[in-house]
Amino acid sequence: MDSLTLHEVAEELDVHYMTVYRYVRLGYLHAEKEGGSWRVQRQDLDEFIDKPAPSAGRGQSDTPWHERLVQRLLAADQAGSWKVVEAAQAGGMSVGNVYREMIIPAMKRIGEGWIDGSVSIAQEHAASQVTTRLVSRLSAQISRRGVSKGTVVLGTTATELHTLPLMIAADLIRLEGFEVLDLGTNLPAGSFAETASRQQRLIAIGVSVTAPDQVNAIKETVAELREQVEVPIFLGGASIDGPEHAKLLGADFGGPTIDDIIPSLLEAV
Numbered sequence: 216m217d218s219l220t221l222h223e224v225a226e227e228l229d230v231h232y233m234t235v236y237r238y239v240r241l242g243y244l245h246a247e248k249e250g251g252s253w254r255v256q257r258q259d260l261d262e263f264i265d266k267p268a269p270s271a272g273r274g275q276s277d278t279p280w281h282e283r284l285v286q287r288l289l290a291a292d293q294a295g296s297w298k299v300v301e302a303a304q305a306g307g308m309s310v311g312n313v314y315r316e317m318i319i320p321a322m323k324r325i326g327e328g329w330i331d332g333s334v335s336i337a338q339e340h341a342a343s344q345v346t347t348r349l350v351s352r353l354s355a356q357i358s359r360r361g362v363s364k365g366t367v368v369l370g371t372t373a374t375e376l377h378t379l380p381l382m383i384a385a386d387l388i389r390l391e392g393f394e395v396l397d398l399g400t401n402l403p404a405g406s407f408a409e410t411a412s413r414q415q416r417l418i419a420i421g422v423s424v425t426a427p428d429q430v431n432a433i434k435e436t437v438a439e440l441r442e443q444v445e446v447p448i449f450l451g452g453a454s455i456d457g458p459e460h461a462k463l464l465g466a467d468f469g470g471p472t473i474d475d476i477i478p479s480l481l482e483a484v
């Protein structure tokens with residue numbers, strides 16, 4: 216039967232060998248190993264040529280990456296969840312975009328299911344545990360090139376329990392070239408401020424606010440931080456509407472997502 220090597224396919228498609236390898240790894244183009252190397256059948260290549268080109272945000276099928284992840288998370292399938300992330304990364308997705316385009320939308324989708332009753336509390340908890348492990352593995356892939364832009368300390372109020380948004384926010388700030396000290400959730404204001412005050416090259420302090428109804432706790436945390444540290448303080452997370460809301464709560468700037476605050480953070484350097 217007429218079969219081709221990946222190099223022959225690359226030549227025929229007029230693309231790089233690695234591009235063909237990626238098509239195979241992501242399941243766009245069927246190939247089988249023969250004697251240790253990948254071979255593509257002529258018929259499979261002809262079918263591939265007739266199909267529309269694979270687009271960046273999509274996986275093997277037409278299902279977006281984050282929806283594929285939701286399915287594995289709801290099954291509490293740790294290995295399968297990581298495989299979906301690996302497949303997206305093999306297709307060139309950066310760590311930052313795995314967070315932005317896969318993990319955050321997947322957790323939001325699970326939150327919607329929690330509200331409409333299609334996802335049980337146990338499923339949401341198990342999915343959060345698996346996601347925490349995915350975040351730990353992704354986090355280990357982040358390595359800073361060049362000199363640090365300084366340290367950002369991140370923490371929460373004493374009443375906040377959403378760890379995942381904080382962990383993801385910390386990594387997205389690290390990707391901008393900052394050192395981040397992540398103090399975790401459920402943090403007493405005095406200890407938060409005292410630890411921040413001891414940091415070298417401190418650029419700013421961020422308070423992650425995801426849970427609702429924390430006005431007093433936020434004000435108390437910001438006041439305590441102001442007493443002990445002089446750098447800008449920012450608020451962020453799903454419970455912060457925008458910069459005006461953050462200012463009303465006593466901070467210097469803020470917004471719901473990390474991308475809302477990055478320009479101000481870079482200005483503070």
Ligand code: B12
Pocket residue numbers: 318319322323324325326327329330339340343347374375376377378379380381383384387421422423424425426427449450451452453454469470471472473474476
């Ligand atoms: C998992 C989850 C939980 C888990 C948390 C597990 C964990 N380890 O984190 C548990 C079970 C503990 C939980 C508890 C509760 N939760 Co909850 N939870 C969620 C869920 C499903 C996913 C959260 C998540 O990881 N999202 C993914 C994150 C990464 O997305 P994101 O927040 O948009 O991420 C960006 C921002 O957060 C930002 N960011 C984060 N930190 C910071 C900091 C700074 C400084 C900046 C600038 C930006 C920033 O950076 C991220 C990237 O841009 C959400 C649903 C949702 N829509 O997110 C509900 C959700 C957040 N929870 C909600 C609620 C109501 C609760 C409870 C009150 C429920 C209850 N009745 O007990 C409690 C509150 C507990 C507490 N006191 O903190 C609401 C909050 C609504 C609101 N704010 O008005 C949500 C939105 C669900 C909903 N639609 O009702 N929850």
